[in-house]
Amino acid sequence: MEYFVQQLINGITLGSIYGLIAIGYTMVYGIIGMINFAHGDIFMVGAFTALIAFLVLVALGVSAVPLALFIVLLVSMALTALYGWTVERIAYRPLRQSSRLAPLISAIGMSIILQNYVQVAQGARVKPLPPLVSGGYTLLHGNDFAVRLSNIQIVVVVTTFALMAGFSFLVARTRLGRNMRACEQDLKMAALLGIDVDRTISLTFVIGAALAAVAGLMFLLYYGVVDFFIGFLAGVKAFTAAVLGGIGSLPGAMLGGILIGLIETLWSAYFSIEYKDVAAFAILIIVLIFLPTGILGRPEVEKV
Amino acid sequence: MSAAQILNVEHLTMRFGGLVAVSALSFSARVHEITALIGPNGAGKTTLFNCITGFYKPTVGRLQLTHPDGSSFLLERLPEFRIAREARVARTFQNVRLFAGMTLLENLLVAQHNALMLASGFTVLGLFGSRAYARAEARAIDKARYWLDRIGLAARADDPAGALPYGAQRRLEIARALCTDPVLLCLDEPAAGLNNRESAELNLLLRAIRDEHGTSILLIEHDMGVVMEISDHIVVLDYGVKIADGAPAEVRNDAKVIAAYLGVADAEVEHAEAEAAP
Amino acid sequence: MSERAPRVPRESGRFNPREVLAAAKEAAVAALVALGLFVLLIGVRTDQGPTGALVIRTRFGALAAIVAAVFVGRLVLALARHDARLSIGRLAPAALRAALSGLGIYAAAAFLAFALIVPIVFYTDRYLLDLAILIVTYTMLGFGLNIVVGLAGLLDLGYVAFYAVGAYSYALIAQHFGLSFWICLPLAGILAAFAGLILGFPVLRLRGDYLAIVTLGFGEIIRLILLNWQDLTGGPNGISEIARPSFFGLPFNSTAHGFAATFGLTYSPTHRIVFLYYIILALALITNWVTLRLRRLPIGRAWEALREDEIACRALGINTTTTKLTAFAMGAMFGGFAGAFFATRQGFISPESFTFGESALVLTIVVLGGRGSQLGVAVAATVMLGGFEFFREFEQYRMLVFGAAMVAIVIYRPRGLVATRTPSVSLGARTDIPAAIAGGARTETPA
Known part of the structure; x- marks a missing residue:
């Protein structure tokens, strides 16, 4: 029982990170109907940016961890957002009018570029970081097992939900959010009504990348280690989360993220750790086949 | 006109979420005839076509197709490619x-x-x-x-x-x-975007298909010139409901049809949304 | 650059100051963006220090060089836009296209003739022979994937799975049942095709981009299974000492019953390499022949029609699921043959050889070659793999170049090197269809 509760806590923490990445997939898919295959790698870039920013701050003598983390958060969100913007500008915008496969191939190319760029620039070896947020609370005492809720888990979950709330507000209440929803309905019509479609799409990528950067920082803090390849798996899992929750739906992305986090954690805890990634891929396939509109998605009617 | 029926539509309803695109529609098309489906935008004509050709599965209703040799098919039970292959219903599309x-x-x-x-x-x-x-x-x-x-x-x-x-x-x-080699040919606005000469040629072609090849035709058309000239039978839809059904001369003088068409300007605005939704 | 210099007739470089200023501004913005992108990831390098903790060192020189390069590059591009003579971007592909589609059949024949004499010309150069085998192997993989991606228009990101199934099938059957290469080869192909059917059946109903992701998932699942099912596959250690092919029962070794001794030749390890080269060349040519043949049959036409408009296909009574499935299985089968060949050539296989990178490489070859064009695929495989070898010292940059090539091709040349399509049947003389009309160009507006 205690073991199970512990796995739930771990799963929700992990799921929050997936949820943050999933938002980027869901938003882009909602607006331009493409899978931004490079988004997982944007997340990886976010994690690296955060890592380096932190090391630079330490070198500059900023020693208060909360202050340093706050600055790191802002810097990595800003710089990663720039990556999101650049990727859209270079690889996707010229293909807005082309067939469906072209942007996908371009996105795969971008994903390969980002991965190998970071590998070349920072080396292929893993980058460890000592735990910055330590401590925690013991919630339950079992006979031989204590359930712990660590501070870092609190930070991850609270940050995620705060961002999620802020972001929902943005989409529901602001002008930008309205433009985004208009573009989601009908790009051409939105353009005719005077909405700057290019700008709206760019901003969607920027926001998605900024959230991915937050996820990157959380990942770095939680696991204390990053490498250039983390974007691939995290990307696939977050994409699964987005599809599971219902692609195009923001609460769906969050819900999907948490479900995937729980499934992965419980699978590793009770079945087999070797096959945990197989489980992730298998869920992706099963969901796409049997529940292509996801839990909170709208059913799609084929245009004939 | 007592020719055999080729297509028999009974109580067909198609719902998309809250929107009822076609509601309890019944009509039949006879063999070796050109049957026209007319009605304002958003009346549910294309939706009906998609149900007949299997691209949509109707919410309720029965679509029975009977070949001249007597074999019959329940179209609502077949996937679209089998409707084309076995029931031999062929179609064209509104946007080619x-x-x-x-x-x-x-x-x-x-x-x-x-x-x-x-x-x-x-x-x-x-x-x-x-x-x-x-x-x-x-x-x-x-x-x-x-x-x-x-x-x-x-x-x-x-x-x-x-x-x-x-x-x-x-x-x-x-x-x-x-x-x-279709038994029933479904044409979705074949005259749209054609000039007068092309449209006249189309009339000749459709008649020839009916007369020489014995193919029955179901036609959605907005061009009343084409419809009145070549149809043997006209079904008028409005808001997904049948409002008239008969020979061209009868339909032309039907009060409900006149009302539906005179009110077309308003209806178009109101139902532009409905057309866009499915 | 003065305002007006009519007396100095300079052919290229007559820009008015406003344009130059605008270009400079554009370049400055680009440089600023580049600075933002690279300041941390390139400007600062992290490494593990002696204590295990990360230490940083700055690389502002490299950063400055890259930002400057972006500035200059952007400036040149912006200026080139104003002067048609400078637009290199348009000239090069046009020349290439003319060269390739104008020569067409001759180019293909010359290419084939060259492929046939490679082992004779380069007999003494073991390194080049190995490279040639590699190129032909990827050409064959490209042909196989071309059926799926180029003809049927289904984006398969997990093609390497079938390559792996073929390789492991061959290795395991050969090891456990002691069967020869020539019996195992068709078995490996059949098993891969079977895997294609099993994997394809549930997923081929999915829309294009979902299909792509699912195939990627299958590719990874197969790799992870190979990695973790230690008892069967040997896990990360793979399978070694895989049986080598024999020449009608004559092994390539220095014994009295060997190939060399039987034909009265002096034993040389090159015999086996040449033999392998001709095996893979024959396999690739068979794949090519079958593909060309299929294109002219109803199934091939249905594949292409599927790529052009799936809904119309369904309205014409084509069962799109089985049609896609045949394309998938056919592509998988050729992938399986190539995999079996790979296993016998290497003598050793492990999951490392079957990563997503391989799928991406084959896909790039197909996309670069021109989806649907056989000659294009062969040329693309030669260019890509030859290029990799040529720039061997820069190996760490090769995947980077690869990704950049993929992006650049879809943007500047979305239909690949050979962008025309030859009709499968005609009443008069066959004329190629230009890329602008050929399939995939159709814009799909999202619902």
Whole structure:
């Protein structure tokens, strides 16, 4: 029982990170109907940016961890957002009018570029970081097992939900959010009504990348280690989360993220750790086949 | 007019979420006739077509197709490709769907896929150059050439379909549907975007299809000139409901039809949304 | 650059100051963006220090060089836009296209003739022979994937799975049942095709981009299974000492029953390499022949029609699921043959050889070659793999170049090197269909 509760806590923490990445997939898919295959790698870039920013701050003598983390958060969100913007500008915008496969191939190319760029620039070896947020609370005492809720888990979950709330507000209440929803309905019509479609799409990528950067920082803090390849798996899992929750739906992305986090954690805890990634891929396939509109998605009617 | 029925639609309802696109519609189309479906935008005509050809599964209702030889099919139970292959219902699309990068001839050969597939021994015989397949292919090419002649495009057989002008693309799409040897041909606004001369040619073609090949035709059309001239029977839809059904002369004088069409300006605005939604 | 210099007739470089200023501004913005992108990831390098903790060192020189390069590059591009003579971007592909589609059949024949004499010309150069085998192997994989991606228009990101199934099938059957290469080869192909059917059946109903992701998932699942099912596959250690092919029962070794001794030749390890080269060349040519043949049959036409408009296909009575499935299985089968060949050539296989990178490489070859064009695929495989070898010292940059090539191709040359399509049947003389009309160009507006 205690073991199970512990796995739930771990799963929700992990799921929050997936949820943050999933938002980027869901938003882009909602607006331009493409899978931004490079988004997982944007997340990886976010994690690296955060890592380096932190090391630079330490070198500059900023020693208060909360202050340093706050600055790191802002810097990595800003710089990663720039990556999101650049990727859209270079690889996707010229293909807005082309067939469906072209942007996908371009996105795969971008994903390969980002991965190998970071590998070349920072080396292929893993980058460890000592735990910055330590401590925690013991919630339950079992006979031989204590359930712990660590501070870092609190930070991850609270940050995620705060961002999620802020972001929902943005989409529901602001002008930008309205433009985004208009573009989601009908790009051409939105353009005719005077909405700057290019700008709206760019901003969607920027926001998605900024959230991915937050996820990157959380990942770095939680696991204390990053490498250039983390974007691939995290990307696939977050994409699964987005599809599971219902692609195009923001609460769906969050819900999907948490479900995937729980499934992965419980699978590793009770079945087999070797096959945990197989489980992730298998869920992706099963969901796409049997529940292509996801839990909170709208059913799609084929245009004939 | 007591000819046999080819298509019998009973209590057909199609709902998309909260929107009822077609509501408890019943009518029938007779064999060897041209039946026209008319009505303002958003009346549910294309939705009805999609139900008949299997692209949508109706929420409620029965669609019975009876071949002249007496065999009959319940269309709501078949997937779309079997409706085309077995029930032999062919269709065209409101916004032309040709294989743009393939030649006219190839377009018409793809339409004969099932027959050719059988002749090629599901590819195995064809792969080793069987003679029977070569003969079947020659026959298929002859048939394609015949229809290209009929639509006046024989000279362009080897051009890509995407390079044709719009009117010719519409005709090619009809020819492609005819290459499947349909019993019922469903045409979705075949005269849209045609000029007067092209539209007159289309009338001749459709009549010839009915008279020479005995194909029954179901037609959605906005061009009243075309509808009144060639239809044997007209069904009028408005808001997904049938408001009139009869010979052209009867329908023309029907009070409800006049009201629906005079009110078309308002209805169009109100229902532009409904048209866009499904 | 003065305002007006009519007396100095300079052919290229007559820009008015406003244009130059605008270009400079554009370049400055680009440089600023580049600075933002690279300041941390390139400007600062992290490494593990002696204590295990990360230490940083700055690389502002490299950063400055890259930012400057972006500035200059952007400036040149912006100026080139104003002067048609400078637009290199348009000239090069046009020349290439003319060269390739104008020569067409001759180019293909010359290419084939060259492929046939490679082992004779380069008999003494073991390194080049190995490279040639590699190129032909990827050409064959490209042909196989071309059926799926180029003809049927289904984006398969997990093609390497079938390559792996073929390789492991061959290795395991050969090891456990002691069967020869020539019996195992068709078995490996059949098993891969079977895997294609099993994997394809549930997923081929999915829309294009979902299909792509699912195939990627299958590719990874197969790799992870190979990695973790230690008892069967040997896990990360793979399978070694895989049986080598024999020449009608004559092994390539220095014994009295060997190939060399039987034909009275002096034993040389090159015999086996040449033999392998001709095996893979024959396999690739068979794949090519079958593909060309299929294109002219109803199934091939249905594949292409499927790529052009799936809904129209369904309205014409084509069962799109089985049609896609045949394309998938056919592609998988050729992938399986190539995999079996790979296993016998290497003598050793492990999951490392079957990563997503391989799928991406084959896909790039197909996309670069021109989806649907056989000659294009062969040329693309030669250019890509030859290029990799040529720039061997820069190996760490090769995947980077690869990704950049993929992006650049879809943007500047979305239909690949050979962008025309030859009709499968015609009444008169066959003329190629230009890329602008050929399939995939159709814009799909999202619902």
